[in-house]
Amino acid sequence: MPQPSATPTVERVDNRHRYEILVDGKRAGLTAYRDRGEQRVFYHTEVDDAFAGQGLAAQLVQEALADVRRSDKRIVPVCPYVAKYLNRHEEFNDITDPVTVEVLQWLDTELG
Template sequence: MTLTDKTGAPVTVTKESDRFTVGVDGKTAGHTAYVERDGRRVFFHTEVSDGFEGRGLATLLIGAALAATRDEDVRIVPVCSMVAAYVDKHPEFAAIADEATPEIRESLPD
């Protein structure tokens, strides 16, 4: 699937060991960070760098990250407010989403 932002620029989403990154024109424009806990992927922080806001990159990033996670048969825990809002607006991810327990929240990096 080819992704493009609101300006029509090609976008790449890449999975790394602790995050998915979004790139535009060969530059990393943002990321959504996660940790693996009890067989679930806990998304706890998403950000887009200054100069890339307003292009829909966070939405593209989160959508691709959640789809990749679902394709791996891994459940998600949307702690990040942007990820939680995305799940609320896209019911196809509700079936793989779990609530964050206090133990999960306490175990997250600062």
């Protein structure tokens, strides 16, 4: 398996409500969110099969959550991957809110 030549980069794409991880300028994965007041509700994370097994999902979520902190927002981990990541990385506990029925109903409405 060849190693990617470029360091993966993560960027927030506000108009698409997601963070994308790019490898050699190609989108390798994304984590999608919607903002609910001060909460950033993460609901889906995916990495393209061609880039699986390189730790990109973890890097993507790490940088996305760090951006949430810099933005003075709070994390709501509806996405199972984000929730699993948070279980292993307690440094985000202070800005993580529980997933509630209200949040899930709101998200359902947002996503139509």
